[in-house]
Amino acid sequence: MSHPALAVTVDLVVLTVRADTLSVLLVERGEEPFLGRWALPGGFVRPDEDLPAAAERELAEETGLPRGLVHLEQLASYGAPGRDPRQRVVTVCYLALAPDLPVPRAGTDAADARWFPVAEAQGLAFDHDHLLADGVERARSKLEYSPLATAFCPPEFTVAELRKVYEAVWGTGLDPRNFHRKVTGAAGFLDPTGATTTRDGGRPAALFRRGPATTLHPPLLR
Amino acid sequence: MSHPALAVTVDLVVLTVRADTLSVLLVERGEEPFLGRWALPGGFVRPDEDLPAAAERELAEETGLPRGLVHLEQLASYGAPGRDPRQRVVTVCYLALAPDLPVPRAGTDAADARWFPVAEAQGLAFDHDHLLADGVERARSKLEYSPLATAFCPPEFTVAELRKVYEAVWGTGLDPRNFHRKVTGAAGFLDPTGATTTRDGGRPAALFRRGPATTLHPPLLR
DNA sequence: ACAAAAGTGTTAGGAATACACCCATGG
DNA sequence: CCATGGGTGTATTCCTAACACTTTTGT
The missing domain is CATH 3.90.79.10 (Nucleoside Triphosphate Pyrophosphohydrolase)
Incomplete structure (x- = not known):
């Protein structure tokens, strides 16, 4: 043809x-x-x-x-x-x-x-x-329903760094405390490495790697 | 080139x-x-x-x-x-x-x-x-976050017909009463026509057309 | 009257928010 | 000791699922 x-x-x-x-x-x-x-x-x-x-x-x-x-x-x-x-x-x-x-x-x-x-x-x-x-x-x-925000982060990152990604992409401010609870509570989103860092001053922050999840339950809403 | x-x-x-x-x-x-x-x-x-x-x-x-x-x-x-x-x-x-x-x-x-x-x-x-x-x-x-289910319906349809679309596509059963409240409550999803029909027997059902919304707030979850 | 389907009210449990509070470090 | 950011607890508010109940038709 x-x-x-x-x-x-x-x-x-x-x-x-x-x-x-x-x-x-x-x-x-x-x-x-x-x-x-x-x-x-x-x-x-x-x-x-x-x-x-x-x-x-x-x-x-x-x-x-x-x-x-x-x-x-x-x-x-x-x-x-x-x-x-x-x-x-x-x-x-x-x-x-x-x-x-x-x-x-x-x-x-x-x-x-x-x-x-x-x-x-x-x-x-x-x-x-x-x-x-x-x-x-x-x-x-x-970003809402997938763990894709971790693609913007280096292999190991803190919750605050991940939050800054969401804030930059969405153009909104997020409560650091509730954000922390949400992302560490979503199954498979973050894998703790056990290590900590103090690169931003203040109390040392735990370091995470991206977890195995492909979708977020529950989703993070804008 | x-x-x-x-x-x-x-x-x-x-x-x-x-x-x-x-x-x-x-x-x-x-x-x-x-x-x-x-x-x-x-x-x-x-x-x-x-x-x-x-x-x-x-x-x-x-x-x-x-x-x-x-x-x-x-x-x-x-x-x-x-x-x-x-x-x-x-x-x-x-x-x-x-x-x-x-x-x-x-x-x-x-x-x-x-x-x-x-x-x-x-x-x-x-x-x-x-x-x-x-x-x-x-x-x-x-179907979760858009009013797309209406594309499976004729121009005028009942809430029960819309619900059967969701049940067929998702392969799940849905509570008819809560479903009714959700879809009629989602802004812009359904436009009432004022007419009713009895094509399925029982009490006449109100007829709707698809509304102007492009996304559903809040979404209907599986 | 009864069956069948439409639609509303009510309640209990769970999630999201707001924010008080405590923790661990550097200077 | 204080400033800074990390992280937890908790009360209030909102949303949802479950389901009892009422409405409106056909037979």
Whole structure:
């Protein structure tokens, strides 16, 4: 059977929390179209490559972020004719959540790569404003009923650090005492390591790793 | 820039509730590969067609279901090499929810089209078992926090009919009295029409239309 | 009158909030 | 000893599940 052939790309909404602010990784385009404009990292899917593999490859190539520390999930696909001025392109967008890692290097096709507070990330190339908004909304809602907030934290973290993630992503303040009770009470959310830290001053805080749970019972509500 | 060209399709997980059973619309393939096997309806995206438009077109062509009554949302994309034995195909899968409409006609590429209880829909062509499972899981979870269950109902419906939708999709029993209070209490979920019906015997039940809400506060939990 | 389904009232138990209070460290 | 943040106890308030009860029809 005959069929039309289309170009397929993966794009990445890579989020982190830096300085108590939800931030997104953008690359400065080194090619036309949109040369010099900021955009989400991404690129073409190769002929024999599965979609998650393409997303992981682009994450490594364009951002230099280490694979193991980054949570990656599919967000949605976008294929409006005209979204790329060169040709018809369907993009499969992935959402990546990372801890606050050192500024990554620019990739092959990018002139520069930097973290931006999501509130300042506007006027992006293509329809990337739209993809970013969808990714932020997904992240916000998934914090409620999944243990995904731990993806923004280093492998070992304190309850207060986890709370700052929620406050940054949701843009709200949370009661530290009730938050502590909730997250330590949700089965499978946090695994105590037994160690403590005093990096924020005051009484030492217990350190946790992410637990085995995939959903939160009960959920944490905004 | 050079790039690989891939075939892109849309596939549809079309669900309804028939005889208190969650059911899926399948088509019998009239072509190779998988000739004679049951599959999800779907087809190639045209060169100048947006993805939602392709989904709506395939829904009309392959199932004959009327557009206005069917809720349509994107589910996910699947592109593993080898998922179509002919060539590399990336599919964008849509979830469609419909009221219990008369058995639709077979489409152009299909030998037959029928509703199957989802529990009996196994051994489908391609990776469609997987897409179906993902669609069912999405429908189950969206009933909790969105007013989507109304998409399974005709334009005017009773609280008991809505409850049967929840019971069929979740596979659980619900207390009719508490359910009534919850759904009529959730702001924007149901709009009373003022009319009543006695189609199930007993005291006449009030008729409702779906309200303007997009999320349920508070959610209905499984 | 009775059966059947719709819809309301009531109550007991459990979760969320607000906040008082205590704990463990550094300076 | 005091400041700082970590963590626990507790009372009040709200929500929910369970279920007794009333309403309105058809036969």
